[in-house]
Amino acid sequence: MDIGTLRGIGTLIVFLAFIGLFAWAYSGKRKASFGEAARLPFADDDPEPRP
Template structure:
């Protein structure tokens, strides 16, 4: 077995692991928890009320 064969087998192993990971992530029953985790960066932002929106637009126009 030469170095080229070993590198080829290593590449094949990494490819199989990568496709297995993709399959697990997209077909997992944990999709709801993945979606919830994807929204975490936006969790501490509060939506602006219509009054706050009006105050913000007035201060930007002045």
Template sequence: MIAGIVTVILLLAFLGGTAWAFSAKRKPEFDAAARLPLEDQNENLP
């Protein structure tokens, strides 16, 4: 019985995290993070 409850809780947490990651509000932050490897490293040096 407890294992079933834990499974449901973990499934809901997974679905919530997936919805959070793919929400439209997060897109600008993920786009900026995706461009980080392509930026010139010398721009950040003092």
């Protein structure tokens, strides 16, 4: 095995990890969890304006 083969295997592993992360992030099961996390910065806001 030479260095080119090792680099090719490393590239393939990183590419597969990227595809897995992409599929995890855009899966339908995670939508509710990500929606809840997106609303967290606004959780402490007052619902009524102050006079």
